[in-house]
Amino acid sequence: MKILKKSQERTEEDRRELSRLVQDIIDNVRANKDEALKEYGRKFDACEREQIRVSKDEIEEAYAQLSEEEIADLKAAASNIRAFAKAQRETVKPLENFSPMPGIFLGHRIIPVNSCCCYVPGGNYPLYSTALMLIIPAKVAGVKRVAACSPVMKGKGKINPKTLVAMDIAGVDEIYAVGGAQAIAAFSYGTEEIAPVDMIVGPGNRFVTEAKRQCYGQVGIDFVAGPSEVLVIADGSGTPAVVAADLLAQSEHDVNAKGMLVTTDETFGKAVIEAVEAELQVLETAEIARKSWKTYGEVVVVDDIQEAVDLVNDYAPEHLELNLKNPEEVIEGFVNYGSMFIGENTAEVFGDYASGTNHTLPTLKAARYTGGVWVGTFLKTCTQQSMTAEASKKLAPLVSRLADGEGLMGHKAAADIRK
Known part of the structure; x- marks a missing residue:
């Protein structure tokens, strides 16, 4: 192997200060809720808006700022993304009545998460394409409540109009004008305006990434992206x-x-x-x-x-x-x-x-160890089983012996009572 151009090695960033700063933001949002979000909006984005949730009027105003071609382009992209997500969804199927031995019936159901937040970065560029990539598979998966958030344009107090239109075309249920680690905290723990969600997906800067890392467990995430x-x-x-x-x-x-x-x-x-x-x-x-x-x-x-x-x-x-x-x-x-x-x-x-x-x-x-976001990101595979009385009696001695070997006598008794 010969290197014609060598890259600088990525060093493990000293995360201690970043971790502390993000933890402070999370703690502030948990304690002070919407007021903390508005405080960070004023501090980081010169945002003075009182309502964090985006209104229908704002969405209509955003449409008015786009050309017919821009709207048509977003719809064309959305159509392809939606078609592929639907095709992927068809590959994820329930399993019913698999029988490893007579009288035992196993299976699984495919259940969408109940709610999610799609984080759409603002950063250097308005990444409206990310709105399509996150919201569409969530909707195709059947998530009942799909919220989205994005930082406002600095000094303007509003999300980029093309991002708003992309969110609407994708089929989002709720939109919030908030970004950064504070947005992750809000959707993880909830505020007066924002109800918490079950999962947060989407890329962001290092503060967003660290917040996802710290809030994981309270809320599900896609992955920690760099x-x-x-x-x-x-x-x-x-x-x-x-x-x-x-x-x-x-x-x-x-x-x-x-x-x-x-x-x-x-x-x-x-x-x-x-x-x-x-x-x-x-x-x-x-x-x-x-x-x-x-x-x-x-x-x-x-x-x-x-x-x-x-x-x-x-x-x-x-x-x-x-x-x-x-x-x-x-x-x-x-x-x-x-x-x-x-x-x-x-x-x-x-x-x-x-x-x-x-x-x-x-x-x-x-x-x-993982692929990217897809319709399956928002789906849970939940198992189930049932068995006949005969199968229960036949399986009980095996389970009793296994439980006894682990010293879990309550487990053994629950098996023995079915002999």
Whole structure:
């Protein structure tokens, strides 16, 4: 393996101060509820609004600020996301009357969580696409109460109008103008205006991420997400400028994002580096993208595709692009990734917005143990069983012996009474 461009190593951030700050915010929200939320709104966003919940009038006002094309684009993207979520939902089925032995009947039900909050970041950009990616699968899953929240535009006291329209098109039930760690605390523990939920999903900054970590248990979460990542595998058969564009598409997210190329062709790797530098000369978001690429961008040359596969499975990237002539030959070898994009025609940004798969994905090696947000994120598989009197009597001695072996005599007695 040869490294053409090395990235800076991510160091374990000293989380002690961050943890303390977030704990203080959570404690304040728990104690002072809506007043704490309004205090943070004034402090961080110059927001003076009194009502945290977004009204129907605000939503209608947001629609009036968008063009017909913008609204149509959001609806088209939503249609693809909804169609795929519905197809996924059909694969998750109940199980009835499985019998491991005569007279015992086992099964499971698929039950949606009762309520959730979809956190839509504001940050550097209004990520209205995330509203579609979170709310739509929750609604398709059958969640009865789907709330959403997002930070307001600084000094304006309102959520970005395109984000509001996206939330409405997605089918949200409630919208709240609040963000940050304080929003996570509010939906975890409740305030006067905000009833607590069973689950919180969605990405956010390090304060949001830490708040999700601290509130987990009180509320369910999707996962703890970090900076965005893309890893491209290329054999040199593709176009350097295309790969460069995909790397920078991730790099522009923020200065901590990571774009990585793994290639079997050193000449191609060098050409991609040149193409990245060329695009940075004209890219409007070059200030962020350049810092990200300089710090965390990486280009690695490997001896063969199998070495590339092994590297990917160890790294477990959020987005995996296969810029290969014959990608079908190696697809089955990849087991650790958030979402895969096969062939040069399949841009990762298509998945970010409109092709239909979800863009809320695991980062920082979390793909080793979880996939991204999908309709199943909002579903519980709950088991059940029943048995005949004959089966109960037949099973009781086995359970009695097992309970006796563990020293749990109450368990043994509950089995023995059914002999």
